[in-house]
Each structure stands twice: as structure tokens, then as C-alpha cells.
Amino acid sequence: MYLDNAYKGLTPLIITDVSQGHHHIELTLAGYQDWPTSVEVKADETSYISATLTPTPPATGSISVSSSPSGARIYVDGSYKGRTPETITYVSPGSHTVKLKHDEYHDWSTSIKVTAGSTSYVSASLTPIPYPTTGFISVSSSPSGAYIHLDGSYKGTTPKIITHVSPGYHTIELEHSGYYDWTSTVRVKAGSTSYVSTSLTPNPSPTTGFISVTSSPSGANVYLDGAYQGRTSASGDLIIVAIAPGHHTVSVDLSGYQHWETGVDVTVGGTSYVSASLVPAHVPTPAPATGAIAVSSSPSGANVYLDDTYKGITPLIITDVSPGTHTIEVKLEGYQDWSTSVQVTAGGTASVPASLTPSTTPTSTPKTPTTVLGVIVALVISGIIALTKRRERK
Numbered sequence: 001m002y003l004d005n006a007y008k009g010l011t012p013l014i015i016t017d018v019s020q021g022h023h024h025i026e027l028t029l030a031g032y033q034d035w036p037t038s039v040e041v042k043a044d045e046t047s048y049i050s051a052t053l054t055p056t057p058p059a060t061g062s063i064s065v066s067s068s069p070s071g072a073r074i075y076v077d078g079s080y081k082g083r084t085p086e087t088i089t090y091v092s093p094g095s096h097t098v099k100l101k102h103d104e105y106h107d108w109s110t111s112i113k114v115t116a117g118s119t120s121y122v123s124a125s126l127t128p129i130p131y132p133t134t135g136f137i138s139v140s141s142s143p144s145g146a147y148i149h150l151d152g153s154y155k156g157t158t159p160k161i162i163t164h165v166s167p168g169y170h171t172i173e174l175e176h177s178g179y180y181d182w183t184s185t186v187r188v189k190a191g192s193t194s195y196v197s198t199s200l201t202p203n204p205s206p207t208t209g210f211i212s213v214t215s216s217p218s219g220a221n222v223y224l225d226g227a228y229q230g231r232t233s234a235s236g237d238l239i240i241v242a243i244a245p246g247h248h249t250v251s252v253d254l255s256g257y258q259h260w261e262t263g264v265d266v267t268v269g270g271t272s273y274v275s276a277s278l279v280p281a282h283v284p285t286p287a288p289a290t291g292a293i294a295v296s297s298s299p300s301g302a303n304v305y306l307d308d309t310y311k312g313i314t315p316l317i318i319t320d321v322s323p324g325t326h327t328i329e330v331k332l333e334g335y336q337d338w339s340t341s342v343q344v345t346a347g348g349t350a351s352v353p354a355s356l357t358p359s360t361t362p363t364s365t366p367k368t369p370t371t372v373l374g375v376i377v378a379l380v381i382s383g384i385i386a387l388t389k390r391r392e393r394k
Contacts (some may be wrong), residue, residue, distance in 0.1 A: 002026045014046075027051050059116035060090045065098060067124045072102040087119070098122050104129055132191035137162040139172060142199040146176040147210070147239040154230060154239050161193070172196050175241045177210065177269050179203050206269040211240040213250060215276045220254040239271075252276040288347040293318045295328060297354040302332035314354070330354040 001008050001015075004024050008015050011027065018041045027035040032053040039047045065074050067084040074081040074088070077096055081088045084100065093116045099109040105126040112120050139148050140159040148155045148162070151171050155162050158174065165188045174182040179200035186194050213222050215232040222229045222238050225248055232238045232252075243266045251261040257278035264272045295304050297314040304311045304318070307327055311318050314330065323346045329339040335356040342350045 002028070011051075025049055027053065029053055031056055058092065060092060061114040061116050062119040063088045063091055063096070063098065063112060063114060063122060064119050065100070065122045065124075067100055067102070067108075067126055069102065069105075069126065072100040072105070072108075072124070072126060075099040075101070084124075100124050100126065102126050134164045134166055135188040135190055136193040137165055137170070137172065137186060137188060138193055138195045139174075140195075140197045141174055141176070141182075143176065143179075146174040146179070146182075146200060147241060149173040149175070149239075149241070152230075154233065154237075156233070156237075174198065174200065175210070175239075176200050177271060178206060181242075203269075207245075208242045209245060209266040209268055210271040211243055211248070211250065211264060211266060211274060212271055213238045213240065213252070213274045213276070215252050215254070215260075215278060217254065217257075217278065220252045220257075220276065220278065223251045223253070225249050226251075250274050252278065254278055257281055290320045290322055291344040291346055292349040293321055293326070293328065293342055293344060293352055294349055295330065295352045295354070297330050297332070297338075297356055299332070299335075299356065302330045302335070302338075302354065302356060305329040305331070317349070328352050328354075330356065332356055334359055 001011055001013050002025070003015055003018070005026075020041055020043050022038055022040050025037050025039055033056050035051045035053055037049065037051070039049060041047050063076065064087045065081075065084050070084050072084045074084060074086055076088060076091070076098055078099075091114045093114055095111055095113050097109060097111055099107060101107050105128055108124045108126055110122060110124070112122055114120050137150070138159075138161045139155075144158050146158045148158060148160060149172070150162055150165070152173075167188055167190045169185055169187050172184050172186055180203045182198055182200055184196060184198070186196055188194050211224065213229075213232060214237045215222075218232045218234055220232050222232060222240070224240055224243070229240050230238050245266050245268050247263060247265050249261065250264055251259065253259055258281050260276045260278055262274060262276070264274055266272050293306070295311075295314055295316045295318065300314050302314045304314055304316050305328070306318055306321070308329075321344045323344055326342055326344055327339060328342055329337060331337050336359055338354045338356055340352060340354075342352050344350050
């Protein structure tokens with residue numbers, strides 16, 4: 001509590017020895033707004049002041065949200081705030097999640113940081129949801145577990161929702177052991193689900209059976225007694241219906257895998273099960289496209305040339321040589337050059353042994369300036385000696 005700007009203490013408080021007249025009173029408390037007032041003090045009287053403080057509103061920021069197209073519903077931290085464009089006020093400082101929803105567009109969301117006293121901006125370009133091009137068929141039966149064929153292709157057992165069905169009319173067939181087959185036509189619209197439900201009629205005396213074929217991996221072609229029946233589904237199975245009782249041959253083929261075949265017995269009203277674990281086919285190793293030449297020499301250490309290109313020193317194996325005829329040359333100082341032709345085959349190594357012949361040409365030694373000078377000096381000395389002897393005879 002302050003009296004005329006002078007601190008006096010904490011409430012509740014009685015301030016004494018206050019001079020007569022008007023005075024300024026101010027109350028302050030953290031988290032609350034300051035509370036000022038004026039009071040008149042009279043001699044020998046007590047003036048009373050009672051204050052109800054108002055909490056200080058928290059500091060907040062704003063979020064400005066826009067979208068293309070506009071009109072998207074805005075959610076901040078899961079709470080609906082209106083439609084774009086919109087500025088959302090009194091948002092507490094910190095991180096918040098902004099989510100936009102618009103019919104026929106994918107939902108959009110982001111995280112944004114809000115600072116007290118400022119506005120954060122969010123702008124979203126919404127992505128249209130592609131118009132559906134296919135529909136669905138929901139198939140159920142009583143009893144359940146009936147085999148479903150859509151336009152002759154096995155799709156599983158009831159109950160089941162068949163997805164990615166092209167718009168138009170389709171044929172649904174249901175088969176169940178001990179019940180008559182059931183067939184119906186259904187119309188499918190893009191983006192919608194068509195419903196098929198039926199109660200199957202018991203067949204007291206069935207005349208055929210079923211074969212359930214599974215494969216690993218799935219997507220394999222299935223043949224019954226040489227006749228194509230379809231492919232195993234993504235779940236790996238295919239149901240072959242209306243099969244005469246007796247022994248039959250089931251074969252399974254898939255590109256990159258070995259042919260698979262087995263025999264199976266079918267009984268009236270029953271289902272026989274065939275499971276094929278396919279083995280990857282052997283991939284042959286490609287034949288080599290080049291050959292090699294092994295060159296040796298006597299003596300060794302000779303330089304080797306293949307088609308005039310230097311390759312190294314003997315003994316030497318030259319690899320990656322194209323098939324065909326090539327020329328090998330072997331050279332060593334002090335020996336005659338040696339050459340031959342060699343035939344190279346892909347994947348093979350041609351052997352070339354070279355027996356070198358020493359060179360027969362003598363090696364001449366050039367006269368040096370020192371040798372010539374010595375001859376001249378010798379002639380001069382001989383002349384001097386001869387002249388001396390001639391004078392002595394005289």
C-alpha cells in the first residue's frame with residue numbers, strides 16, 4: 001500500500017499520523033491490476049478504504065489464418081475457431097496446432113509458435129481429393145463363408161467388402177459346400193458401396209466339390225487338369241468351384257519360379273486344399289565375353305607387347321582380351337625380337353612360350369676424344385726421339 005507514493009506496508013493496514021486533507025492511495029499486488037483512489041482525512045477521524053483487486057489479464061497473441069480456397073473450417077488445438085480467412089485473438093504464447101478442413105479437400109495441419117503481443121500467420125493451399133473412379137461391393141450371406149466370384153474372378157469368402165470395382169454392372173456368384181450356387185447382378189457407382197446379401201438354399205445332394213489353392217508368393221497362375229483357372233490373390237488363395245469328384249492335377253506357375261504340380265482328390269460337397277511353396281528358378285551364369293593370354297620367355301624379364309601395346313614383363317598373364325587373332329611381341333636387350341600370332345577364345349587362356357635367341361651383331365665401340373689425343377701425343381714423342389738420334393749421329 002502506498003500513501004502519496006510512499007510505501008506504507010501490506011493490507012490489512014491502519015496508517016496513523018496522517019495530516020488533514022486529500023491524499024492519494026494506491027494498492028499493488030503481483031498478478032492484479034493496480035488500484036488507485038483518493039481519500040479525505042479529517043482530524044481525529046479514521047477514513048476507511050476497501051478494495052477489490054482485478055486480476056491482470058494474461059499477455060496473448062493472435063493467429064491470422066487464410067487458405068486457398070477460402071471457407072475452410074479452422075481448428076486450433078482441436079477447438080473450432082471459424083472459417084478462413086480469420087484472425088484468432090487472445091491466443092496464449094507457445095506452440096499451437098492449426099488444422100483446416102474443407103469439403104472435397106484433404107485435411108491440412110501445421111504447428112505454429114505464438115508470441116505475446118504479435119500476430120503469427122498461417123496460409124494453406126489445400127489439395128483437392130481426387131474424384132473417385134471406382135466403387136465397392138459389400139457381400140454377405142447366410143450362412144457365411146461362401147466363396148465369392150466377381151465376374152468369374154475369386155475374391156474371398158463372405159462377409160467381405162470388395163474394393164476398386166469399376167463402375168457398371170457386375171456378376172456376383174456365391175458357392176458354399178452343401179448349398180446351391182447363387183448368382184446375381186449388381187450395379188456399382190464410383191465412390192459408393194453396393195450391397196449384396198442373400199440366404200443360400202441348402203442342397204441335400206451336391207454333385208461337385210471345391211479346391212482351395214494357395215501359393216507363396218501370391219499372384220501365381222493356377223491350372224486344373226491343364227485348364228487355366230485364374231491367379232492366387234494377394235492373400236495367396238484361389239477357390240476352384242464345381243469340380244467333378246475324382247483325381248485331378250493342379251499346377252502353379254509364376255515367372256521367375258520353377259513349375260509346381262501336384263495331384264488332388266475331390267469329393268462331393270467337400271473342399272480339397274492345395275498349398276504351393278514356389279522355388280526360385282535357377283538363373284544361369286552368363287558366359288564370359290573375353291579371354292586371356294599367358295606369356296612366358298626364356299630368359300624371363302622380357303617386355304611383352306600385345307598388338308603393339310606394351311603389357312608388362314614376362315612371365316605375364318594378359319586378361320580381358322577380346323576373342324580373335326592377336327599379335328604378341330617379346331623384346332629383351334641382347335636378344336633378337338620375337339613375335340607370333342595367337343588365337344584367343346572367350347573364357348579360355350592361350351599359352352605363348354617364347355625362347356629368345358641371343359643377338360649375333362657385334363657391338364662397335366666408338367672412339368673417344370681421349371683415344372685420338374693419345375695417338376697424336378704418341379706420334380709427337382716418336383718424332384722428337386727420332387730427331388734427337390739423328391743429331392747425335394752427326
